[in-house]
Every structure is written in C-alpha cells, then in structure tokens.
Amino acid sequence: MKINVGGVDRIVRIVVGLVLIGLAATGMIGVWGWLGVVVLATGVFKFCPGYALFGMSTCPTDKK
Structure with missing residues (x-):
C-alpha cells in the first residue's frame, strides 16, 4: 500500500469518521453512520483504495 492521503485530508477523514461513529452509536443517525x-480507517492508515483506483493522491510531492 502506497500512502496516498495527505495531511489535511487525513485530519478531515479522522474527524468525520469519529463524528459519524459517535452519531451512529448514540442512535442519532441510522446504520449508514x-x-x-471506513472513513476513519482510511485516515489512520493514510491509504484510500478509491484514490488508488483513480490514480489520485493528496500527499505532497517531492521537489527535487
């Protein structure tokens, strides 16, 4: 797995994932929460299969 989730994207994924899990656990939203x-895991592991499928990346590139 090549890292393809950058800094800001990673933080947003972790926060959104935790919020969705919290809302689902308290019953405020349905099973979709x-x-x-999945969103949390992509942030923690810095890898998004969807990005890999489409050849995308939000990681900064090396400028050599």
Whole structure:
C-alpha cells in the first residue's frame, strides 16, 4: 500500500469518521453512520483504495 492521503485530508477523514461513529452509536443517525469506520480507517492508515483506483493522491510531492 502506497500512502496516498495527505495531511489535511487525513485530519478531515479522522474527524468525520469519529463524528459519524459517535452519531451512529448514540442512535442519532441510522446504520449508514457506521460507514465512519471506513472513513476513519482510511485516515489512520493514510491509504484510500478509491484514490488508488483513480490514480489520485493528496500527499505532497517531492521537489527535487
């Protein structure tokens, strides 16, 4: 797995994932809230399969 999730993107994914999990756990939103686990995992592991599929990356590039 090559890292393809950059700094700001990573922070947003972690926060959104935690919020969705919290809302699902308290019953404020339905089962769809548990998708926050996937969003959280992509932020924690710095890898998004969707980005890899489309050849995208939010990581800064080396300027050599």
